[in-house]
Amino acid sequence: MRKRQPKTYTRLTHPLVRDARTEPFRRATWDEALDRVARGLERNRGAFGMFSCSRATNETNYVAQKFARVVMGTHNVDSCNRTCHAPSVAGLAAAFGSGGGTSSYAEVEHTDVIVMWGSNARFAHPIFFQHVLKGIGNGARMYAVDPRRTSTAEWAESWLGLNVGTDIALAHAIGREIIHAGLTNEAFVRRATTGFEEYRALVEPWTLSLAEKVTGVPAAAIRELAHAYARAERAQLCWTLGITEHHNGTDNVRALINLALLTGHVGRFGSGLQPLRGQNNVQGGGDMGAIPNRLPGFQDILDADARHRFESAWGTALAPHYGLNLTEMFEAMEDGTLRAVYCIGENPAQSEADSEQAVRRLRQLDFLVVQDIFLTRTAELADVVLPATAGWAETEGTTTNSERRVQRVRRAVTPPGEAREDIDILCDVAARLGHDFTYADAEAVWNELRSLSPDHHGMTYARLEEHQGIQWPCPSTDRLEPTYLHGRLWESDPARRGRPAPFGIVQHDPPVDLTDERYPIRLTTGRRLDSYNTGVQSGGFASPLRRGEAIELSPEDAEHYGVVVGEQVRVTSRRGSVTAPVWVDPALRPGLAFMTFHFPDEVDTNQLTIEANCPIAGTAEFKASAIRIEKLPVATEVPPLTGLTTD
Ligand SMILES: Nc1nc2c(c(=O)[nH]1)N[C@H]1C(S)=C(S)[C@@H](COP(=O)(O)OP(=O)(O)OC[C@H]3O[C@@H](n4cnc5c(=O)[nH]c(N)nc54)[C@H](O)[C@@H]3O)O[C@H]1N2
Ligand SMILES: Nc1nc2c(c(=O)[nH]1)N[C@H]1C(S)=C(S)[C@@H](COP(=O)(O)OP(=O)(O)OC[C@H]3O[C@@H](n4cnc5c(=O)[nH]c(N)nc54)[C@H](O)[C@@H]3O)O[C@H]1N2
Ligand SMILES: [Mo]
Secondary structure (H helix, E strand, O other), X not given: OOOOOOOOOOEOOOOEEOOOOOOXXXXXXXXXXXXXXXXXXXXXXXXXXXXXXXXXXXXXXXXXXXXXXXXXXXXXXXXXXXXXXXXXXXXXXXXXOOOOOOOOHHHHHHOOEEEEEOOOHHHHOHHHHHHHHHHHHOOOEEEEEOOOOOOOHHHOOEEEOOXXXXXXXXXXXXXXXXXXXXXXXXXXXXXXXXOHHHHHHHHOOOOHHHHHHHHOOXXXXXXXXXXXXXXXXXXXXXXXXXXXXXXXXXXXXXXXXXXXXXXXXXXXXXXXXEEOOOOOOHHHHHHOOOEOOEEOOOEEOOOHHHHHHHHXXXXXXXXXXXOOXXXXXXXXXXOOOOOEEEEEOOOHHHHOOOHHHHHHHXXXXXXXXXXXXXXXXOHHHOOEEEEEOOOOOOOOEEEEOOOOEEEEXXXXXXXXXXXXXXXXXXXXXXXXXXXXXXXXXXXXXXXHHXXXXXXXXXXXXXXXXXXXXXXXXXXXXXXXXXXXXXXXXXXXXXXXXXXXXXXXXXXXXXXXXXXOOOOOEEEEEXXXXXXXXXXXXXXXXXXXXXXXXXXXXXHHHHHHHOOXXXXXXXXXXXXXXXXXXXXXXXXOOOOEEEEEOOOOOOOOHHHOOEEEEOOOOOOEEOOOXXXXXXXXXXEOOOOOOOOOOOO
């Protein structure tokens, strides 16, 4: 039987328009397309939202948020960070006042203990993982906390295979064990934190045996991790979506930060907290203000001084309140208060939880413009589609990785057809709406940002070149700061130490979508090494080393349901139903299933997921749905088993 070929996306080469959504697109000139965008936005003033692209440059993100705030008069601007690491930013900001990861990649090479918590970095952050491997080579011990025995976990000293959504229970038990074993860093706790007594009372009920019952992790393994982490001279706690993509993602993050506060594993070289960010420039997008609550340089919109600086630089009044985040923008589409969206390099029709609902809401818009490099499923819903150059290799600018390092990117290849740079397109629309957004080049955008963001002030293009990237904060043009954050917490002088970090008082709260007799299996979703997000940028090729979507089951469940590799099953959640072939993976424990969302054109996984959102960060619980599976009559062949994509 023929292998399923992933859908091929071809590059957009010219603008597309149509008069009605029922009509096919027709090719248009840039002038006509941009006029239509201007008209569509103008008539929806006051009901507008901007989705900004986390693969595009900092300069694009800066201009995109400025467009929303200055041209459209709204803080409704956001990006994929909302579906991803918004809880990390919120949790870190609540504890330390800044949402960035505290350490540098290379520090994992010079540390004693590395905890990879809900993070499959071997697949999703392979460059960082090279540093982890060097650290292990240098003698560091690595612990993996993940419901699946991932290919990251294969490298760990110990794998803590917890039940999905029980991370707070596990973290609290570790905290309690550290306290009871007398391993608290008392001097640090006293000087640099607040709320310890409340925290001690909070974790007290979480004995190792209660935690074992709730999390499924043997008490001895919890104890071992607690002792290793607390006794280590230096320790790095790294986490990703296994922590954040939950209805209580920010609470999860706070529970992990508590462990660093308890042991003093933050604010020193080799000790810190690393939320490995997702897309190449999602850190930068947020730093540039493409989020609804911060101006460029992570400056709070509610801070009147900061607001006034931007008001005088931009010559416009800025509302003293937060805008809607991505999740709230989708809700506002439902009730009709958001009627126009400018979507730059996002594919929410396939990446949002409960995608059927997301598509229905996008269809309800009065006007949708999509600016992308491919004709995505989201673009297929649009009124106007604008072809952009790729932020990678086709555009000048900078991006910021998850160790806060700003690096130059350059145009190395000629963009296809009539594709134009994201910034140029935005500036042309701004002009049509009466705003002069003229910039000579990307560097001019960057210099405007530098004049408004103290954290970026010292990073001229020339210096970025000279140092091969610079990490923020970089306030001065003649000095570099330490490569880790919050060293201040170790200062003996209280004035220099600044605001102490509060312990997060957060409770264990299981997933919203409960398993029961009708939906007995816990489905978690995530990534594979050989594919990228909704597959737009990685679809289009099949090889013997690559397989398409599958529902991955434990050997025990496969036997229980009487299904074998390649057999088609119906997978049903409380939201929807899809058909997918079975894959059997010994990395899974009974009762747990795994799917990616890389092949939504073949199997739309997000029809199954639940839009249960973290109330603080707005991130959906992609990591925990309840499903059932039913065997289908016809067997279908899937590509042969390979080591590469199994985890
Ligand atoms: N190859 C590849 N690399 C990528 C991407 C890609 O699509 N492909 N996407 C990029 C993006 S946008 C992002 S955000 C990152 C994501 O990078 P990761 O977060 O590492 O990737 P995921 O596979 O989504 O999830 C990580 C792990 O969380 C585990 N998990 C699920 N539920 C729980 C839970 O309740 N608790 C715990 N502790 N763990 C749980 C899963 O089993 C999974 O192994 O990857 C980036 N890099
Ligand atoms: N089930 C499930 N769903 C998930 C997740 C999960 O773990 N499970 N993870 C969530 C996460 S972490 C994320 S980040 C989201 C990702 O969600 P999205 O960001 O919506 O998905 P991508 O496939 O990354 O889409 C990126 C788009 O940007 C375009 N693009 C790339 N470069 C440029 C550029 O320079 N300019 C412009 N204009 N466009 C460009 C690409 O062509 C592509 O269409 O998915 C979320 N959805
Ligand atoms: Mo992400």
